[in-house]
Amino acid sequence: MNDQVTEVLKMAYNAGAKDEYHRLSTSNGKIEFSKVCSAIEKYTKPGALIYDIGCGPGRYTEYLINKGYFVGCVDLSEKSLEMFDERLQGANNDKVLFSKACCASELEWVDSDSADTILLMGPMYHIIDNIKRKSVVSHCHRILKNGGHLISMFLSPYPALMQQNIDESTFWDISAKNNCLITTTSFKGFRVPQYRCWPKNAISEFQHFFSEKDFIHVDEIEHPIHSGITEIKDNCSHQYFVVFKKEN
Numbered sequence: 001m002n003d004q005v006t007e008v009l010k011m012a013y014n015a016g017a018k019d020e021y022h023r024l025s026t027s028n029g030k031i032e033f034s035k036v037c038s039a040i041e042k043y044t045k046p047g048a049l050i051y052d053i054g055c056g057p058g059r060y061t062e063y064l065i066n067k068g069y070f071v072g073c074v075d076l077s078e079k080s081l082e083m084f085d086e087r088l089q090g091a092n093n094d095k096v097l098f099s100k101a102c103c104a105s106e107l108e109w110v111d112s113d114s115a116d117t118i119l120l121m122g123p124m125y126h127i128i129d130n131i132k133r134k135s136v137v138s139h140c141h142r143i144l145k146n147g148g149h150l151i152s153m154f155l156s157p158y159p160a161l162m163q164q165n166i167d168e169s170t171f172w173d174i175s176a177k178n179n180c181l182i183t184t185t186s187f188k189g190f191r192v193p194q195y196r197c198w199p200k201n202a203i204s205e206f207q208h209f210f211s212e213k214d215f216i217h218v219d220e221i222e223h224p225i226h227s228g229i230t231e232i233k234d235n236c237s238h239q240y241f242v243v244f245k246k247e248n
Contacts, residue, residue, distance in 0.1 A: 005193055006076065006103055009126055012190035013056070013077035019188070021057040021083060032218045032239070036121070036151065037063060039216060039243055043149040044069070044117040049097065051115045051143065053104045053136075054122035058084030065095045072097040072115070074104065105132040107139040115143050120152040121241075124202070128182050128195050133205065141209040141246060150210060150244040153218075156237060157181040157196040202242060210244035 013020060024033045037060070044050060051072040052061045057080040061071050065088075075081055078101045085099065100109075104123035118140050127133050140150050157180070180197040197205075203212050219237035 005128065008190050009192060010076045010078075012187045012192050013075075014079040015188035015190070017057050017077055017079040017083050020080065021059060024059045028219075033059065033063075035216055035218060036060065036119075036153075036241065039151055039214065039241070040064070040117065040119070041067070043151075043213070043243055048116035049114065050117045050119065051097075051110070052119045052121070053107070053140070054120060054126075055084070056080045056122065058087070060119060060121065062087065065092045068095075070095050070097055072110070073099040074102050074107070074110075076101065076103060103132075105135040105139070107136075107143065110139070110143050112142045113145050116145055116148050118144055118148070118150045120150060122153065124152050124205075125155040125195050126193060128193050133195075137206055137209060144246045146246055146248065148246050149213065150206070150246070151241055152202075152206070152244065153239065153241045154199075154202045155194055155196045155239055157198065158238065199240060199242070202240075206242075206244050209246065211247050212242060213245045214243035216241055216243075 023029045040050070040060075046068055047070070049070045049072070050064055051074070052058070052064075053074045055061050055073040055075045056077070058073060061073055061084060064071050073081060073084065073096065081099050081101055088096070098110075102109075104120070105127065120136070120140065123136055124133065127136065144150060179201045180195055183194045183196060184191045185194060186192070199215060203215075206212075217237040218239040218241065
């Protein structure tokens with residue numbers, strides 16, 4: 001992610017930290033939250049170490065702390081991290097291993113082989129630079145323990161191609177690039193980039209370091225897609241996440 005894009009994202013999410021916190025309380029947000037939390041608990045033992053890379057204002061992190069997990073928090077938005085700290089008010093501070101404003105592609109400071117699970121809920125649908133994306137994947141592989149799991153969220157090109165489903169107040173620029181679509185949307189007055197890819201392309205970004213363990217659509221109406229048929233584009237929803245496992 002170049003410096004200009006990074007700054008735009010930082011300013012947008014500083015301005016929209018409260019909106020992002022309440023997003024998971026909407027009807028669609030509740031579905032996402034429920035499915036992601038179920039996947040975390042399915043693949044992560046109680047009391048494990050979970051790093052939330054792109055944690056935002058900490059809705060997932062707060063839930064995990066209350067479940068007895070130990071967490072590390074990383075996000076571009078200082079305001080989002082401040083909101084998370086304010087909600088904790090000193091409680092469960094022993095469960096927070098670190099909280100740092102940082103890009104997901106710049107995790108050299110995080111210890112290797114230290115996390116049982118990594119959450120990557122936002123970075124892979126905002127980082128549009130391929131070198132930066134590879135850096136994120138490489139860092140996650142280094143940071144995870146052997147046998148650890150990575151849960152990463154992606155945006156599908158499907159709604160961008162179905163123009164009638166796009167809200168008229170949202171501004172989009174669509175361009176083909178490396179089997180993906182780069183779109184932009186207006187958030188708190190900033191044009192925020194979005195990286196959209198089909199499941200087979202999302203999985204291929206990680207397959208050198210990880211094996212695919214699970215694939216889950218976020219949308220309420222779910223179309224089952226399995227590894228062998230992820231190229232069936234008509235079944236794509238707006239948002240999906242993949243559970244990967246570090247094998248070596």
